[in-house]
Amino acid sequence: MASTPIPSHPGAAANPYLPVTGRSVDYSWVLFDLVTDRRSDVVIVGAGPIGLETAAVLAHEGLVVQVVDSGPLGATIARTFPPHTRFFTSPERLSLFGLAIAPVHQEKLTGEEYLAYLRQYVATHDLRVDTFTEILSGARQPVKVVGRTLSGQRRVYSADTLVLATGGTDRPRRLGVPGEDLPHVRSHLGDPHRYAGRTVVIVGGRNSAVESALRCYRVGAHVHLVHRRSHIHERVKFWLRPEVQSLLDEGVITGHLPGEVAEITPEAVVLSDGRRLEADDVVLQIGYEQDGALFDMFGVPRDGVRKAPVIDPDTMRAAEDLYVVGTATAGTQDRFEVFIENSHDHAGRVAAALAGRAAPSPRPARPIPEV
Numbered sequence: 001m002a003s004t005p006i007p008s009h010p011g012a013a014a015n016p017y018l019p020v021t022g023r024s025v026d027y028s029w030v031l032f033d034l035v036t037d038r039r040s041d042v043v044i045v046g047a048g049p050i051g052l053e054t055a056a057v058l059a060h061e062g063l064v065v066q067v068v069d070s071g072p073l074g075a076t077i078a079r080t081f082p083p084h085t086r087f088f089t090s091p092e093r094l095s096l097f098g099l100a101i102a103p104v105h106q107e108k109l110t111g112e113e114y115l116a117y118l119r120q121y122v123a124t125h126d127l128r129v130d131t132f133t134e135i136l137s138g139a140r141q142p143v144k145v146v147g148r149t150l151s152g153q154r155r156v157y158s159a160d161t162l163v164l165a166t167g168g169t170d171r172p173r174r175l176g177v178p179g180e181d182l183p184h185v186r187s188h189l190g191d192p193h194r195y196a197g198r199t200v201v202i203v204g205g206r207n208s209a210v211e212s213a214l215r216c217y218r219v220g221a222h223v224h225l226v227h228r229r230s231h232i233h234e235r236v237k238f239w240l241r242p243e244v245q246s247l248l249d250e251g252v253i254t255g256h257l258p259g260e261v262a263e264i265t266p267e268a269v270v271l272s273d274g275r276r277l278e279a280d281d282v283v284l285q286i287g288y289e290q291d292g293a294l295f296d297m298f299g300v301p302r303d304g305v306r307k308a309p310v311i312d313p314d315t316m317r318a319a320e321d322l323y324v325v326g327t328a329t330a331g332t333q334d335r336f337e338v339f340i341e342n343s344h345d346h347a348g349r350v351a352a353a354l355a356g357r358a359a360p361s362p363r364p365a366r367p368i369p370e371v
């Protein structure tokens with residue numbers, strides 16, 4: 001494929017880690033002065049667990065690897081986990097190549113503990129990671145990725161190979177009802193303490209919604225839980241499900257199951273059967289969607305209802321010089337089927353493909369996946 005300059009990333013403006021100033025900022029005067037060129041064998045976009053694991057495996061093979069992320073290390077976890085939220089997955093299944101997790105408490109890890117582990121992982125493997133660098137444009141054959149730092153400096157990354165490890169939770173799913181953009185409606189819970197003494201309507205019936213309902217209740221909020229099905233999801237974490245069920249049965253948390261949101265007004269959430277729930281805050285926890293802009297930017301076709309990137313599953317290759325790893329491979333997941341514990345193989349597959357070795361045989365799936 002000829003080297004094709006690719007236009008600026010249309011989703012860039014939505015980057016939650018860029019400063020929101022309410023006005024558009026013209027960086028063009030900075031760009032010409034502060035351009036840094038970074039050469040490596042492999043550029044990996046995405047400093048989540050699997051992007052970092054792939055970086056460590058490839059560095060172990062003797063390759064020079066550069067990781068770039070538009071946010072901090074582990075941005076998905078930093079952005080979406082409310083404080084002190086525990087992973088469903090056990091620590092040993094979250095451990096990445098070459099560094100075991102050995103929690104002193106033998107419990108499942110919180111988001112904060114895993115972020116600390118990722119920091120330690122980067123230090124242990126001496127990985128080169130540029131955080132808070134938004135991707136502006138790119139080309140392949142040869143790989144060239146142009147990024148911009150928070151302060152407006154431009155960085156040009158050139159390499160032989162590009163790996164996209166960009167995850168699948170770029171933007172919260174939308175309900176598609178009037179009032180969804182009102183200022184008291186949000187998709188991330190944030191710190192539960194902010195809800196003390198308030199009436200909160202939480203929409204959703206899976207782990208995040210259930211955990212939010214419990215945590216808001218524990219800080220003294222009056223909580224409504226609205227879910228379109230007649231029961232909360234059967235795979236809700238086992239340490240949450242009995243408690244939330246009993247609070248729903250007692251009516252301490254007011255359940256509206258099934259309930260369908262028709263409209264959100266400044267005062268209330270209106271359900272399709274006419275029920276009107278007064279609300280100070282509305283928290284939508286109905287899942288996430290993948291932003292496929294980078295796949296489009298680098299010419300990776302996407303397929304099926306999930307719009308998953310088309311790759312060879314043995315090698316993770318999408319094109320001669322382009323690989324996709326981690327949850328990014330799954331597109332938009334309605335029900336999580338690709339997660340950390342079953343993505344650990346991806347790095348080894350890329351390493352084998354780059355070295356011209358046969359693909360390693362797949363690790364047998366654990367009988368009970370933890371997610």
Ligand SMILES: Cc1cc2nc3c(=O)[nH]c(=O)nc-3n(C[C@H](O)[C@H](O)[C@H](O)COP(=O)(O)OP(=O)(O)OC[C@H]3O[C@@H](n4cnc5c(N)ncnc54)[C@H](O)[C@@H]3O)c2cc1C
Nearest residue numbers: 046048049050070075076087088089166167326327339340
């Ligand atoms: C509350 C909650 C609990 C969860 N519990 C579990 C669990 O128990 N077990 C589990 O396996 N998973 C769990 N998950 C999902 C988990 O977060 C993902 O499985 C994991 O983060 C995926 O890792 P990844 O490296 O594939 O992608 P991600 O961690 O999503 O990393 C992708 C990275 O790419 C970056 N990126 C994306 N687009 C761009 C771009 N255009 N330019 C530059 N950088 C970009 C992002 O900033 C991000 O850092 C949970 C999620 C939530 C919200």
